[in-house]
Amino acid sequence: MKAVVSTFPRSHVAAAEAGAAGDNYLTHAHGIRSWLFTIDHKRIGVMYLVSILAAFLLGGIFAILVRTELLTPGPTIVSADNYNRFFTLHGAIMVFLVIIPGIPAALGNFVLPIMLGAKDLAFPRLNLFSYHLWVLGALLAVLAIVTGSVDTGWTFYVPYATTTGMGGVVPVLLGAFVLGFSSIFTGLNFIVTIHKLRPPGMTWFRLPLFLWALYATAVIQILATPVLGVTVLLLIVERVLGLGIFQPGLGGDPVLYQHFFWFYSHPAVYIMILPAMGIVSEIVSVFSRKHIFGYHFIAFSSIAIALFGFFVWGHHMFVSGQSNLVTTIFSLLTYSVSIPSAVKVFNWLATMHGGSISLRTPMLYTLAFIFIFGIGGLTGLFLGALAANVHLHDTYFVVAHFHYVMMGGTLIAMIAGIHYWWPKMTGRMYSERLGQLSFAAVFLGFNLTFFPQFIMGSHGMPRRYYNYPPQFEFLHQLSTVGSYLMTVGFVLIAVYLLHSLFAGRRAPANPWGGATLEWHCASPPPAHNFDEPPPAGDPYDFNDLEYDARIGGYVYGTRPVAADSEPT
Amino acid sequence: MSTSRPADSSAGAPAPHLQHHFTSPAQQFESVVLGMWLFLATEILLFGGLFCAYAVYRANHPEIFEYAHVYLSKSLGAVNTAILLVSSFTMASAVWAAQQSRARLLRIMLALTIACGLGFLGIKYVEYKHKWHEGLLWGKLYRPQHEAAPFSAHHAFEHGQTPPAAPTSAPGDTDVSWVFTPGDTGPRGLLAPGDTTPLVSPEPKVHNVQLFFGVYFALTGLHAVHVLAGLVLLGWTLWRAALGHFSAAYFTPVAMVGLYWHVVDLIWIYLFPLLYLIH
Amino acid sequence: MSPSEPTRPTAAHPVGHHVPLRVLAATLAALLVLTFITVAVTWFSWSDFGRAGNIWIALVIATLKAALVALYFMHLRYDRPFNAVVLISALLFVMLFCALTLMDARAYQPDIQAYRDVDPAHYAPDLQRP
């Protein structure tokens, strides 16, 4: 990448600093209606964040119930039917309400236009609408819990889902449909914004990598989510009217349903992980104070993951009666995704090489991401190998795999992102010490929860089991204890973040020394972000940034760029 | 030419419909068009799922489709196709009229489009009603009346039989033996050792005809819902046109509703031969 | 198709492309003719190209018609090429989905057929009814 010396005018920064004390997007308007019907992307992002964290709490409660039930084989606290309800709701809430919208809709909404130098997303009203759809989807999920709940697993396999007596199936499916459209509209908005609202000077290769990741994510959202829409519609019609396309009793084909489901749900896992990788790319570079290594490789690997992700859905169906030919093709293609993922991991490491690494909370979570996603991704390789998959499919090995990538990957990256942009969003600094403490609890608790599950799974402990052979009791208990430790960590995060809102130190415009455009406007940003589009430079060029101890943040210095510090 | 707005908004003054985060009307319009195309892409993928179900059943059970499609009326389908094509034309003309600030023509064209849409749904209603009476419905509700006569007797005559005899299908005749040693098929476990005669159903008859109607109703039903949504949008556009909102300076809603309507037409262009014209 | 002269965006007409009525009418005529042909070929037996042949011919004609609608009615011909990329990638992904699923469903069909052959009425609800 060609080095671009930042041409950022000092006056602009000064204006941004001044803005901190004055009007910002939080104080711009008052009253509950000014939030619920706002079309400001920042407020919508904040509302998403609050709602998604609430959903995370709900999903987490179900997880804790699941884990507690598994303390002993046989009944512990609830009946088998309730256990089945709990893991279904846990999975469905975590996937559809938390992890898919998590980073794009909450953090992406907040920072995308600012990073781009735009005033808002292309369609602010559509953005609000997709938030309202999210709320409607969440309400439908709650309705499902009220009307008898669901016990199908988050995969809704036919014919179980068309025959189970539980009354919550249709509401939950409607919820998934609505949430799908919420996700589609977010993606659509992002693509149009990145295409059409880039200010002059913001070329494609000056886009921060987080935006490349969001762009790739949006492509998947557009191309895969509609298939989920039609799948759940068909499933509703199957259940209510007996359509007969999927139900064997009516001449249909249940394996066809699985194709439908996974054509969306596999690409969906890359909807989850790509934005997380984007966040990691930002944080690794900023907290190493070093230009990201291999910008182009990282940018294109996002696109590659998004595209390859469409070719592998059948790896969830290796033992389901999928034909040998197609099974083989899918196994081979599955591995194609791991190459761009590997590229990213190595590039992050190379970025750290020769940097100046600061272990602030966001960076700690980012390092944890690389550690945990490494394990999660590498265990994906076991699952992709046909013979191994036959043994490991639908065991706790899979459960551990996807928690390592979804919870340890995406969610940890989201927590990193929350900490990274928290000063920008709220204008406050949180307690660094408590941040590091809770990190320790989450990281240790996480590994204690899910690592034993790899062992159990490889020894043949199937998933979705209420009752289990006694030989697994010890490992299950370890896992449960780990989940309690992790809960302590999350509660601690919630406590100190909330505390910082009231008592935190005021945040400078640029506490970490980031060079992307959001650090150029005040913390919190003014209502319209920028009066005029800021000139865009290399988003990873930190040469001009100097630490100013008086404000506890970074400012653009006057130090001339030394000739020897020019990037190659 | 009775527009309430000046047809010409000079480039310098801020255009009345320009939102604050866009820099020019062209940028705004192009964004909206791109957004619409992305949305249309999702619509195509939404139907894509159903086309996949269609392809799977048609490929594996061509006999069901050949047997059952005669119960659809080819002529009604053809008329409906023509109606939709004409409506697409009137819609495109409506966009042109708006671009030319020809308000009266715009209203006429929108009204014609709506009329066509209603006509389409009317004919669909006739077809659905016939199926309902004959019990030719999907999966659970498939209860064919014995008298169920093919809608187009013409077709049956052509083939010289009523109803067409079902050809015994050879499903799964794809040969992948070059990759795999084919496993033997059938429930051999219950047969006496050495007995490899495949068990064949006694009378060759077309089974699972309800699958065709399941696919038919899913596809045309989802399409009809889209027509309905299009009509609501068209009504809204016509109303705004009557209020004189559109002119050469601002016609985005007309153009966007137009794009949507064309996609509805485009999908029908595939549905018609795939469902009605099997032969 | 007669060469069309779409007007480019100007100051007076800042946005969009104006496709003249003449072009639109010609497009309609072509579409109707193509529809007539698709229906007409089903009247004659010489136009029967077998199961696979017929469906491909139907698809080709339909695609031709769809292209006309997209290019002229939907202005794609004059529009930014990226919009065409969007449309085409949507179609490609539908094809991807159909192709792999179809390939699979074809290959495992014998397992379903074998099952049905044992007891044809079991999973054929139309045979179970009186």
Next chain:
Amino acid sequence: MPPAASTIAPHTDAVFYFIYTVSLFFFTLIVLLMAYFVFRYRRRVEGERGPGRTTHHTALELTWTAVPLVLVVLMFYSGFRGFMNLMNPPAGALDIRVLGQKWLWSFTYPNGHVDTELHVPVDTPVRLTLESNDVIHSFFIPAFRIKRDAVPGRYNRIWFQATRPGEYLALCAEYCGTQHSDMLARVVVHEPGLYEKWLAEAADPFRTRSLAEVGQLLVAKRCGGCHSVDGSANIGPTFKGIYEHSVTLADGSTVVADDNYIRESILEPRAKIVRGYEPVMPTFKGQLKDREITAIIEYIKALSDEATKPRSDEGTEQ
């Protein structure tokens, strides 16, 4: 990995450990590098800069694209080899049909005998043909490293060859409802010669036992998951004391539980639903022979007799 007891298992384990080794290598490499960089390049003063300046290195980047590529192709191939083996049974394998239904496995042997335990001879290829009566189940024997779904409306197949006599566990690995986790089956691998003996005996239990005794065996195997014999209610009503007693049905009417009613309950469970219970009982039509049904009725009758005159040995076993 659990103890390996089939010819496939060593292959599967080899694939597993191959990927394990590669993964461990890369994981250790990544973590060590990460730890080293964090230590070596840690920031001592806020605002300080590190020594590194490189922003890319194409040759290096291509290397770490290509090396994993080669490795993953090897992984694919090793997995593929094992799978092809698993999907293509050798000629002359012993054929056993496996039926999954909520929440019970049943196995049909070549001579027509139906059992809820899988018995196989050691060192003999066995081909399983899987089917299901209701929802999708998945037949999983961890010790043999095999798993295959039983999908309603079609057949699926898998085969194995057991290498060590002994007892193993088969599980249901595809979620199928309330008792998914209890849908287990005993797998017995017999020493050479003993399998035939077992089969002959199991196929004709009537030769050595009384009717009620056979009934007791059958109830324990087939009905015990839902019906108790000690008077406690389960998923279905208890069998104790119902014989010739009147039963209230869901529609409020009553019937007497005589031979015909019990027979009908077994063959057409949906015909009459007992009040207070869900209509979840599967039909046993085609799975129980007439004589077996008679045996079950005989046993239920015996249970009722016990209920009236006190006896010391209650009929619960296992």
